[in-house]
Amino acid sequence: MEIISVFDIFKIGVGPSSSHTMGPWRAAQLFLKDFQEATGLPATHIHEVQVLLYGSLAKTGRGHGTDIAVMLGLAGEDPETIDTQQLDTYIWQIYDSQTLTLGGQRSIPFNPDKHITFLFKESLPFHPNGMRLIAQGADFEAFEATYFSIGGGFVVRENEQNTSTQAVQGAFPYPIEVGEDLKRWTTQQGCSISEIVWRNELSLRSDAEIRSGVWRIWRTMLSCVYHGAHSQGELPGGLRVVRRAIELNKKLLGTDAPQYQDEDTWMRVIRYGQADFQKILKWVSCFALAVNEENAAFRRVVTAPTNGAAGVIPAVLMYYTCFCGQPSQEDIIRFLMTASEIGSLFKKKATISAAMGGCQAEIGVSSAMAAAALTERLGGSAEQAMMAAEIAMEHHLGLTCDPIKGLVQIPCIERNTMGAIKAITACNIALESNPADAKVSLDGIIRTMWQTAQDMNEKYKETSEGGLAVHVPVSVAEC
Template identity: 60%
Template sequence: MSYEPISVFDMFKIGVGPSSSHTLGPWRAAQQFVEELRSDGVLRQVTDLRVLLYGSLAKTGVGHGTDIAVQLGLMDEDPVTIDVEQIQPKINDIAGSRRLLLGGVQEIGFNPPIAIEFLYTEVLPFHSNALSFLVTLENGEQRSSTFYSIGGGFVVKENETASAQRRSQPPFPINNGKDLLHWCIKTGMAIHEVVAENENSWRPEEQTRAGLIQIWDVMRSCMYRGCHTEGVLPGGLQVKRRAAGLNKRLLKGKSYADYESWADAIREGGNNFGYILDWVSCFALAVNEENASFGRVVTAPTNGAAGVIPAVLQYYLIFCERKDDADINGKILRFLLTASEIGSIFKKEATISAAMGGCQAEIGVSSSMAAAALTEAMGGTQRQAMMAAEIAMEHHLGMTCDPIGGLVQVPCIERNTMGAIKAITASQLALQSTPDFAKVSLDAVIKTMWDTARDMNYKYKETADGGLAINVPLSLPEC
């Protein structure tokens, strides 16, 4: 079996909502295409450009902002650094002027409703999320490239392999759960230590640490922002944001000025089960309400499931750890390293794309990642962490992706709260269990997930053609 070296920074990518496969992936594909034109020296010769969206990208592309992402990518805007408040004005400028600054340098005529075609009935064989770019040059020459957004912001060009595969093989190559356990047993290292050694083979340790702290900073900023933003989500469903109201009710008038004092105010509320449950839900809601609003989020492992891991990590830091812990940053790093490895195994052995596997591939995988990370953070063994990952996925098997109106709102936002709670429950079960007596392994549940994904009817795979997407009138509120 060939080895795919996936990094923690492949699983956790900073970007813009609402979807990693339908927004971030197409955005990156557009940037790659622009870079191709630039490298070939023909960028300034382009006179005409068309974009073709296939399969799931066409069916739910408008609700996921695929057309918006493609236009921003073609202008060479970066999802990591773009001012999210300027996204809609930039798109409005293109629509009004019918002009686009390709690669930031070549102005071309571009009327989005005509230049971007949604091919609802056409699906390319490699993956449901496909898009093609077609350009005409000054001399009449035509060029085209096709890309596949395969989930979690990963992009593959037709007839090429994923960029992650160009990394060198690390000291502890891992394709599945058996490999991970093998290295843990052979070295005596915890999961996060094995992962850290692999990451250190690709870059300096301090660079990894700084990158992971930045990942957590974006996660917690997103959570804090979501807990303090009211209003209605964009897209036409008229879904009211709930995190801010829940945050206000739970804090009962306590004052604070920033994230740290906010976290202190939450801690002061105690450890009542219902109180903690409400906060975990609030954290997850906040992130995914931001995601649905084209806010800055981190794929974990996808945008649609971006709220699970921040919510569980926030739960751990606030309710399970001392505020004055001198090693708090180290614990955050270890949590994220462990979570990323579980996610990478799912990607290698199955999928993290809802268009391929339904919501089990997003919320299910994120819950599994969070469960393993929390278990190790709470002092669990490597076997217990992997057991927690298995339990979390076992109870997400078969979950469909059926977004109402093609928007990452209903049922997606609430599903993040369920994924977070299931992760905590799975961790508690594993910590109170002896893995030697477990009947189901992590690899067995991953295989089962992939079998289920392949058996699942296409209409339950991010098409908005089945499930809640066709059984709930668009005029109804979420709850």
């Protein structure tokens, strides 16, 4: 049984796409490691690298920055720590010098237009997001390896099945493959979903490591919301999409409000301000817009469970912290624990890759994760939390992925606001319902989502060959 940790579902990295940016970035890093293990030589023996991008990685790769991600990965930069303000500088240095410092150690000739090939009409059989890297050198025969970016920043080698980043043998003490397993454990142990997740995580790391790690994830999310709500200008890519979160933030705070200098002060002002139903709805939209505008701008985000859907969970968690009392640090950590388990169920039995399942696999899954987490934190039972996840996904079934110009902007940014609102609504319905009366189970909706994904026309799976991507002329596209 696959072990998926909370730290596998939530990864700190760089926008705009977990499967088209984060995944290829990690694959490039993995390639250098695999080369060394296979040949016994350090990467400094490599004289040339060729990169071949297949399927969806080719079709929307430029809009998602796949080429940028691969170059940075080969150069030894890490998406979790790189200075995102310097991304353009790093890439222009490669273009200007026509060289790449492999692994941060050896400069090799590298012309992105020559050494990165977009194979628009070719696809590898295992997954649409395939890429092959080939290394040449004087001291070894050509070394090549194939990787698949399967969604949420998860990467697998060709003929490899395990996608977890946890180098762990055995299984969790409370193994969970389907929703019924989760239901059984919570009933048997008389505890919440987050408690089961916590006990499983303790088999991998200490209590202190869990707390500090999950808290860091939340603080990264909060920083992303804050910076997105205080940044202005157009997003890159040519659609001339203007950031809207900053203006919404100003209007909601009041035209005379000062610019708050840190996340916590800003959040306290929101929490103690006047907020009726309409204002709360607008704040939730502001939070989600802020994250995904940052994501589209190649800034620091957290996959939740993907980059394209990175705004839903932070928006709902901000709603919880600002408008549902004063949650403790423990509450926030447990919110993310619960959300991660729901995400892992969808990954195991369906997909979190838009290239495999359309946007239902991204926004739909993130909405289900947020709905379950909010339900538990607001006093719902484990079964009510699972019911909320089912409701949220039920109303995302069939959602296509059709980004205009291959950019994670239209309709992706606004879809995060919809996913967040649906999560809150699903939570409210579940809290007032008896799960015993539910006609559709969480496992049932996961199976349905996967069947829907398989039935969906390929052009609606992150190819920019259908839907809005072809019916809205780029010259007049408006967000």
